[in-house]
Amino acid sequence: MIISRQKEFNDILKNLAENDIFIIGCGKCASKLHVGGEPEVLEMEKKLLTSKKNIVGWNVISSACNIKSWEEILSQNPAIGKAQALLVMSCGGGVSVISGCAEIQTYPALDTESLGGTCCEETVKEQCGLCGDCVTWMYGGICPVSRCAKSLLNGPCGGAIEGKCEVYDRPCGWDLIYEKLKKLKKLEYLEVFVAPKDHTRNGRRTI
Ligand code: SF4
Numbered sequence: 584m585i586i587s588r589q590k591e592f593n594d595i596l597k598n599l600a601e602n603d604i605f606i607i608g609c610g611k612c613a614s615k616l617h618v619g620g621e622p623e624v625l626e627m628e629k630k631l632l633t634s635k636k637n638i639v640g641w642n643v644i645s646s647a648c649n650i651k652s653w654e655e656i657l658s659q660n661p662a663i664g665k666a667q668a669l670l671v672m673s674c675g676g677g678v679s680v681i682s683g684c685a686e687i688q689t690y691p692a693l694d695t696e697s698l699g700g701t702c703c704e705e706t707v708k709e710q711c712g713l714c715g716d717c718v719t720w721m722y723g724g725i726c727p728v729s730r731c732a733k734s735l736l737n738g739p740c741g742g743a744i745e746g747k748c749e750v751y752d753r754p755c756g757w758d759l760i761y762e763k764l765k766k767l768k769k770l771e772y773l774e775v776f777v778a779p780k781d782h783t784r785n786g787r788r789t790i
Pocket residue numbers: 710711712713714715716717718719726727728729
């Protein structure tokens with residue numbers, strides 16, 4: 584699941600140069616996180632109308648990052664054809680896919696934070712840093728790239744206080760890794776030196 588949060592409304596508004604706006608929500612991650620599903624789209628519509636914008640229509644498409652064709656979106660709500668601009672309430676992936684198809688200005692309404700998931704109904708953030716070279720098996724299934732603030736691969740920085748990271752207000756990722764490896768009886772993995780990441784394997788470099 585892609586973790587995202589809504590931008591401040593005033594930040595959205597100050598960038599929206601056009602007047603006739605169509606709002607697109609996303610039925611997947613953004614809906615589950617309550618940042619881009621139908622209730623949030625309707626709330627956005629209300630706020631934009633109050634700010635004197637003309638909302639020509641809205642649609643929550645099943646998955647903003649996976650659209651078959653622009654024609655399919657048009658057929659779901661032809662009012663989109665009257666829009667001067669789109670406001671997309673999805674992660675950056677969805678915004679990019681939609682703006683790649685649309686021939687009008689497209690604005691993101693959300694900020695994409697991390698790759699996470701849900702566990703026992705709870706949303707968990709920053710589970711993967713998209714390094715393209717997954718090594719979590721050596722760390723008890725806990726990603727050191729995303730769960731350690733310094734992305735350290737060979738042990739903690741030593742700055743944690745009572746299990747709290749010295750950089751962010753959250754548990755030290757290396758504390759979690761140690762406890763998990765201990766539980767799994769795999770502490771010997773801590774003896775293995777892990778070479779720096781090969782950043783050419785990072786997918787972002789191949790586009
Ligand atoms: S090691 Fe790399 S691919 Fe695996 S979870 Fe961490 S960032 Fe993602």
